[in-house]
Amino acid sequence: MHDEDGYFGENVAATYDESAADMFSPEAVEPAVGMLAELAGEGSALELGIGTGRIALPLAGRGVPVHGIDMSRAMVARLRAKPGGDAIGVTIGDFATTRVADTFTVAYLVFNTINNLTTQDAQVACFRNAAAHLKPGGCFVIEVGVPDLRRLPPGQTAVPFHISPTRWAFDTYDVATQAMSSNYVTIVDGHATYESIPFRYVWPAELDLMARLAGLRLRDRWEGWSRTPFTSESPRHISVWEKPAA
Structure with missing residues (x-):
């Protein structure tokens, strides 16, 4: 990149x-x-x-x-x-x-x-x-x-939006700053890679x-x-x- x-x-x-x-x-x-x-x-x-x-x-x-x-x-x-x-x-x-x-x-x-x-x-x-x-x-x-904040109970900061055997994806939220990120874990041949992209909701x-x-x-x-x-x-x-x- x-x-x-x-x-x-x-x-x-x-x-x-x-x-x-x-x-x-x-x-x-x-x-x-x-x-x-x-x-x-x-x-x-x-x-x-x-x-x-x-x-x-x-x-x-x-x-x-x-x-x-x-x-x-x-x-x-x-x-x-x-x-x-x-x-x-x-x-x-x-x-x-x-x-x-x-x-x-x-x-x-x-x-x-x-x-x-x-x-x-x-x-x-x-x-x-x-x-x-x-x-x-x-x-x-x-x-x-x-913003999907209603799915966050007290103390939780992450909301998953995709879970499969080869990919996990979740958003994180900071309700104090409105910072959020989308996070992806991809599994290929048993090896995981991680990517995070920042946003502001x-x-x-x-x-x-x-x-x-x-x-x-x-x-x-x-x-x-x-x-x-x-x-x-x-x-x-x-x-x-x-x-x-x-």
């Missing part, structure tokens, strides 16, 4: 699409692309954390011009190798602060990527960066899970305040891309904040 690629260097990029295969299924991709294409309208889209192009490629296939920002050259190389990938503009850099010389009708962050920013300051900066890239009336969209209300600091206002919030209602039992949310029209 190269330092400039953060936690998504060559060793992760090489198998990323396979390891996240469920998220590449038509059932996962098409509703997201449909909503983003609707929000983009006749304009263009900016993806923060474009990765290997899971959303950007089909969105571009719908006729929406897409530009991406991503720190990982290894992930972007996988995007470039896919059909149509060389036609999508990508700026290498931190999506919380990197600017591109254009404005867009929609900017979006999907699949919990806001949590890859591990400080509140960086998350606030990301909202400001997204807002600066939006045309008046444009929207910023985030897909992120709701964030509540919907906290995201709304970040949006207000950036001059955005909440327009919609759903549990999923099919616009199912968001409730106290929802494990994730799709939130749409709007920049005031000129």
Whole structure:
């Protein structure tokens, strides 16, 4: 893994699409692309954390011009190798602060990527960066899970989310700092390897305040891309904040 690629260097990029295969299924991709294409309208889209192009490629296939920002050259190389990938503009850099010389009708962050920013300051900066890239009336969209803290009894800090003979995976939470990590133990031929990726979890209300600091206002919030209602039992949310029209 190269330092400039953060936690998504060559060793992760090489198998990323396979390891996240469920998220590449038509059932996962098409509703997201449909909503983003609707929000983009006749304009263009900016993806923060474009990765290997899971959303950007089909969105571009719908006729929406897409530009991406991503720190990982290894992930972007996988995007470039896919059909149509060389036609999508990508700026290498931190999506919380990197600017591109254009404005867009929609900017979006999907699949919990806001949590890859591990400080509140960086998350606030990301909202400001997204807002600066939006045309008046444009929207910023985030897909992120709701912290699963209700599964933590007193004294426990870990929540398992996958257990099999060859892989154990669990999240850890620090409720004082909102630091969390996803941890993976993989067993091959009786030998175990361990990987840990840091995140910062964030509540919907906290995201709304970040949006207000950036001059955005909440327009919609759903549990999923099919616009199912968001409730106290929802494990994730799709939130749409709007920049005031000129």
